[in-house]
Amino acid sequence: MKKFINKVDNILTESLSGFASAHRDLVTFQLDPNYLTRAQKAQNKVAIISGGGSGHEPLHAGYIGYGMLDAACPGQVFTSPTPDQMLAAAESVHADKGVLFIVKNYAGDVMNFEMASEMLPFEHATVLTSDDCAVVNSTYTTGRRGVAGTVIVEKCVGSLAETGADLASCKALGNKVNLRTSSIGVALTSCTVPAAGRATFDIAETELEMGVGIHGEPGRKREQMREADAIVNDCVQAIVTDFKAKNLATNQEALLLVNGFGATPLMELYLIYHSAAKLLAAQGICITRSLVGNYTTALDMAGASITVCLLDDEIKQHWDSPVHTPALRWGR
Amino acid sequence: MKKFINKVDNILTESLSGFASAHRDLVTFQLDPNYLTRAQKAQNKVAIISGGGSGHEPLHAGYIGYGMLDAACPGQVFTSPTPDQMLAAAESVHADKGVLFIVKNYAGDVMNFEMASEMLPFEHATVLTSDDCAVVNSTYTTGRRGVAGTVIVEKCVGSLAETGADLASCKALGNKVNLRTSSIGVALTSCTVPAAGRATFDIAETELEMGVGIHGEPGRKREQMREADAIVNDCVQAIVTDFKAKNLATNQEALLLVNGFGATPLMELYLIYHSAAKLLAAQGICITRSLVGNYTTALDMAGASITVCLLDDEIKQHWDSPVHTPALRWGR
């Protein structure tokens, strides 16, 4: 394992300190329990809080700021944060209109946010994101995982909250965006968790992992490496099948997010975008909003995920509205 | 080599097509000769054009748009573009106030832009960027290389051009920013040029390359891998020494750019930022502007560079001014 680190135990605090210092106009970092908030507390709005294991940067702390999150709770690498972090963050950003937690659907995240919610002394609600369509047999399991689509949920809900909307409306929009969003990921290499010091899985030069999450868990299937169009086609089919299974009409406008897992260059991400947009168009899905880059990563994994969000007027409005965070910024 | 590609020969056009389609509100892509321009031609300003080998994305096409470039000419991977691209781009974006080429100082780029300049039928000038302080013995060579500092030059010159300033002023500001900017890079792994199909150099788990450029060329020195603070300290010392050699006072405000080469996660880049800001402060350099992320990459190389730009009021003004490009956006 070769990484820019000092002591493994200090990675998080050193990195978060650097983050907070580089973006001190936007965010403030509190240590022990760890959480980050906007530098200027927002008033008269639902407080939007997210969190999860670290290693997915810029998720979630990179999305703190106007039009998106009020606070984020970073856990250890790939490990859900703990309830005391969420309580402290909620206490700090709560502005009398309640607290909305945006939580990726993993056992650990769900349980920790649940325990925090049970202790929370004010109005609150939770949106669970579950956009990963890789795990098909979902009745079998605790449900699908939340992956890169979470960024779209956070953007839209954050935008609505900024208008002064109430907690129930924010939650409803979050659920709607989540329902209309479907993702699938492909890994070409494993990532290396710093504390483990070695790759989570081994993979040959001729193989890929189809349907991976964002934690270096093996995917649904080990497959042969093949050309980009063939890989992307399988991803697009999985997404379209998922929309159909949810009875969502696919002949409509959509947002296409091509997300890098951390070690895949932009050149390849745009090539994937090119391929995906073409294949989606052939299915009647017309891409009118785009995001390409590293938005929900898995440390140093080479790979990418494709996310499609079926737009409607409300989602478009909240996607387009101004946002000003370290990792997503437009309109101001 | 595992990459998301179809045919090696088509990578560039497929990727650039994806890029242009994802950002069609901002850029337009012309094929054969290849160049990209703003989607809406700007009037009454010096046309700012850059270009260079591909593989450094988002450099340069990602910086096309309001407040930065008017056009960019992408060459083959790590290979300078050709004069016909530059001529066609200049022809397309020229708006009667002349053309300024911003060129990274490499033999190939310099000669190709030079030949284009010799054929250009209108007023033009060139700013050569040479911020890389790794090659110490510079009298020996054709001069230092242009690396990530180029982004700062493009941002500031682009901002000035937007005010209607003339060619000479734009060139002068570019030269000033370049003079006051110093960079050095460290690679932990090689990159893999797609057409070559294998890593440009081999490197052990216990080694790093100090003073690399952005093309997978070996650096100045193969060194032992060590903790981040020690690596960053050597980088900061090289930069400070460089400023002193240029007779630049270092007890002033500066911009700190921590740039990833493509495969290094944000978590590590922010850790480097944390370390660098501290070490620079100890040298009297106070960081008041920051940029952390993949801004000038070397395909899929793991590694990072540190760039410091000594600010003055003019540079600050042009760094802070609004910019709206695919890869850099603020203020609008």
Added chain:
Amino acid sequence: MMKTSFILSASLAIHAAIVAHEAEIESLDRAIGDGDHYINMKRGSEVIAGMYNELLALPEDDVLNKIGMKLLSTIGGASGPLFASFFMSMAKVTKQNVADTPLEVAAAFAAGVQAIMQRGKAQVGEKTMLDVLVPVSTQFTTLAAEGKSSIAIAQALKQTAYQGLESTRNLIATKGRAAGLGERAIGHLDAGAKSCQVMIHTVCDLVIKGAHE
């Protein structure tokens, strides 16, 4: 039986045992999870071991509750809230009824396991720590009700824990991260089940050793 001093000795022994099993626990979560379970268990058990002096003078239920609260804010992940719920629930039962006899301890343990099931919404057979904890709890209660000695119970439970662990090998996971893997999880033991087996083994050994002294 479950005195503060015993709980604290157990916490030290558990920390040592977790560290001793680093390679096994780590590789299991790496194979079908996300590779952090060992680190999580180490972080948790280390912090509790470090509370030794602070807890020494406190009553049993307080000790258990403080352990639960501390694990909740230390471990994170899936195992954090689960182990926290275990201890906090044991504490509640112990407060109402000091756990002195094996039957009382078994009841407290059962309450802890119940809390894990509720928090995780899981059952036996889903390839989780419950595949160790539930059979151990059932047998604990049975043997204690039959009036078996602590030492006999401890010996039996080591065996049961091991069988529970082995039972996870051929299961498809339907809870936790391995649930995304479908059939690929078959053939691998569950990491959380492994650390539970290690902890139960360790505590049972402590009981056996204590009874012999």
Added chain:
Amino acid sequence: MMKTSFILSASLAIHAAIVAHEAEIESLDRAIGDGDHYINMKRGSEVIAGMYNELLALPEDDVLNKIGMKLLSTIGGASGPLFASFFMSMAKVTKQNVADTPLEVAAAFAAGVQAIMQRGKAQVGEKTMLDVLVPVSTQFTTLAAEGKSSIAIAQALKQTAYQGLESTRNLIATKGRAAGLGERAIGHLDAGAKSCQVMIHTVCDLVIKGAHE
């Protein structure tokens, strides 16, 4: 001597020779450059080979100039403008004075090399293609002035090109990408020098073969 048909045969032979030397050329630029020199040479020589029919009926100077222009817009990198300048400059000399005798060809070649030196602002000894081209050019002129036969000249130049290539091995680079490497460049041949040696070798063989036919 330098008829259009010869130039075009040479362009086909050069393309084949470059491809045949892929591994050597590629690994040299990978060792102390950026690894693209083979790809650049292949792209350039392939495009020129493909212009065969289009160029066949044109006069020599036109052919040379068209080759130069095409290389300029095809190769890129450092070698693109250098080889382009070489051919465009040869074309100019050839236009003024059709290169028929060895001396005339040597003069055109010298003008080409001169153009490379001007464009690249480089001299012999900087670890570039010039370490092959300059001694070859000098000797070409000398031998032609001495009235040596084409075949004798070709045989000698192959040797000189090879020596020039070898001379780059122990140099520190002061031009091109390897200039960033300092002493680390020592021990490696220059990639551009290698492809020039290969091309000169190929063209000389063609001359020798043609003279024997």
